[in-house]
Amino acid sequence: MSTVYENDRIIFAPGDVDLRLSPLRGSLLEATFVLGAFNPGLTVLPSGNLLMMVRIAEALAHPIKENNVRALRWDEDLGYVTDEYPLESVDASDPRKFHFLEGPSKVMALTSLSWLLPVELSSGGERIERVHYDKVIQPQAGFQEYGIEDPRISRVDGTYYMTTCSVSAERHSTVLYTSIDGINYSMRGIILDHQNKDMVIFEGKSAGKFHALTRPMGELYFAYPSRSPHAPGPSINLASSPDALHWKPADKPFIRPRKLSASAVKVGGGTPPILTDRGWLMVYHGVEEGGTVGIYRTFWALLDPEDPSVLLEVHDDAPLLESRSELTSDIPNPYLTDVVFSTGIVELEHEYLIASGENDLACRLTRIPKSTFKPTK
Numbered sequence: 001m002s003t004v005y006e007n008d009r010i011i012f013a014p015g016d017v018d019l020r021l022s023p024l025r026g027s028l029l030e031a032t033f034v035l036g037a038f039n040p041g042l043t044v045l046p047s048g049n050l051l052m053m054v055r056i057a058e059a060l061a062h063p064i065k066e067n068n069v070r071a072l073r074w075d076e077d078l079g080y081v082t083d084e085y086p087l088e089s090v091d092a093s094d095p096r097k098f099h100f101l102e103g104p105s106k107v108m109a110l111t112s113l114s115w116l117l118p119v120e121l122s123s124g125g126e127r128i129e130r131v132h133y134d135k136v137i138q139p140q141a142g143f144q145e146y147g148i149e150d151p152r153i154s155r156v157d158g159t160y161y162m163t164t165c166s167v168s169a170e171r172h173s174t175v176l177y178t179s180i181d182g183i184n185y186s187m188r189g190i191i192l193d194h195q196n197k198d199m200v201i202f203e204g205k206s207a208g209k210f211h212a213l214t215r216p217m218g219e220l221y222f223a224y225p226s227r228s229p230h231a232p233g234p235s236i237n238l239a240s241s242p243d244a245l246h247w248k249p250a251d252k253p254f255i256r257p258r259k260l261s262a263s264a265v266k267v268g269g270g271t272p273p274i275l276t277d278r279g280w281l282m283v284y285h286g287v288e289e290g291g292t293v294g295i296y297r298t299f300w301a302l303l304d305p306e307d308p309s310v311l312l313e314v315h316d317d318a319p320l321l322e323s324r325s326e327l328t329s330d331i332p333n334p335y336l337t338d339v340v341f342s343t344g345i346v347e348l349e350h351e352y353l354i355a356s357g358e359n360d361l362a363c364r365l366t367r368i369p370k371s372t373f374k375p376t377k
Contacts, residue, residue: 027079038357041151042344059112213269
């Protein structure tokens with residue numbers, strides 16, 4: 001069981017989103033609702049206030065129409081539109097997506113389309129100061145036609161680097177945005193190609209280079225030897241870059257799923273690694289079987305300050321964070337359980353403030369004492 005922290009709460013939820021100001025209102029006449037406001041990137045603005053970049057999953061209020069299931073999509077010429085598919089041709093048991101039953105490849109579509117909403121907080125994250133609807137980030141290229149997901153923000157040498165996952169029929173890719181003020185972002189394009197998710201850039205350089213955690217995915221994994229402690233599946237890898245645009249994957253594996261553990265299904269990057277007096281503090285997620293999509297928990301590790309490929313400590317026995325159902329019990333229409341997905345971190349005087357998505361529904365802020373990360377060796 002993870003520790004229950006004194007300051008651990010929901011800061012932003014679907015009911016806090018004003019859909020009258022949604023970018024979809026520019027062309028879509030359909031009624032929609034907020035399926036989730038979650039997985040926020042987190043950073044410190046030049047003013048000292050904090051900025052959460054919140055993923056807003058906006059869904060059709062009536063996804064089934066005349067025996068057809070409908071999906072939202074952004075079109076370069078038409079704006080936001082709906083596509084229809086015969087209901088009998090899909091498996092719609094997951095409220096987040098539906099899978100097509102026939103075809104040579106595994107194909108799915110989403111029941112919502114995600115865009116990003118900047119939410120400014122006070123310097124300690126105690127309250128919301130402003131919601132910047134005039135600064136939303138929405139699809140602007142074909143590789144984003146099904147939305148933009150799961151931002152992570154790192155500040156390196158005075159520039160903000162935000163990685164996002166862009167979704168389309170073209171590819172499932174990592175797209176970079178940069179900013180000099182933390183609020184106004186410019187898209188720099190695709191930096192990792194198909195099915196490489198959860199790319200998280202270190203908040204600072206090592207040996208003069210940018211470094212990042214990556215998590216390539218696939219439908220096929222080869223078996224480890226029977227005596228190996230590792231389980232096949234999505235793992236966290238490392239990559240480096242001279243400019244944050246061109247990335248070289250490391251040759252050696254990094255953190256892999258571990259048999260008979262809470263990370264037996266997959267692991268993936270969480271918050272941007274930050275430099276401490278003991279090394280790079282890396283907060284990540286591990287998944288085990290259970291629930292609708294698996295049980296997601298947050299763990300942590302320390303990496304060598306000079307060479308991030310060297311793991312100093314890995315703490316994956318007791319989770320740093322677990323989902324807390326009581327936090328979202330008063331929010332209508334929860335559809336997942338057992339999912340905490342940490343995506344942002346800032347350092348306070350005596351604590352770290354960690355931002356997470358709680359059950360793909362709302363934004364959770366947790367203050368964790370620095371003493372939690374004390375040496376164990």
